[in-house]
Amino acid sequence: MPFQTIDVRSPRLHRFYLKITAFVVGSFGPIFFLGTRLPTAEPARWTLDFLAWPVDAVQTFTEPTTRFLSALTGGFLLGWGVTIALLSALVYDRAPEAVRRSVLGGILSWFALDSAGSIASDHPSNALFNVLVLLLAVGPLWWPAREQA
Numbered sequence: 001m002p003f004q005t006i007d008v009r010s011p012r013l014h015r016f017y018l019k020i021t022a023f024v025v026g027s028f029g030p031i032f033f034l035g036t037r038l039p040t041a042e043p044a045r046w047t048l049d050f051l052a053w054p055v056d057a058v059q060t061f062t063e064p065t066t067r068f069l070s071a072l073t074g075g076f077l078l079g080w081g082v083t084i085a086l087l088s089a090l091v092y093d094r095a096p097e098a099v100r101r102s103v104l105g106g107i108l109s110w111f112a113l114d115s116a117g118s119i120a121s122d123h124p125s126n127a128l129f130n131v132l133v134l135l136l137a138v139g140p141l142w143w144p145a146r147e148q149a
Helices: 011-026 028-036 042-051 064-091 096-120 124-142
Strands: none
Touching (some): 011 064, 011 096, 011 124, 028 042, 028 064, 042 124, 096 124
16 A cells, blocks of 8 residues: 555545544633533543642632632633534635644744743743644644645
């Protein structure tokens, strides 16, 4: 079987990859929503503990302000993920480059502010995890798609 290369500029791949990006972003929403109530907070607490490496159980969701912030974060992340999915389904065919650049701009903005805030709050490990999430979320969207025939 001959080796087949992946065309990172394929509009079909971009449209598909936007769904992956939507999942990567949006999947954090329900996790952090669970942090709004103490009986269901463990997935959010563990995720925050993992992102604040090392995993040491220092991160808690006992404070009402933390649970409120978790509700806000969960809502924003789910909404952003759904927005990316809808851009892929409803707008991409009409304006593929505008959708790609919009999603890329949002991801790069998240990366810059989240990483800077993580470093400023003495959690530089999250900035390193952000690099992995950035690479996963952007994938082939870094390159403009070829014009469709």
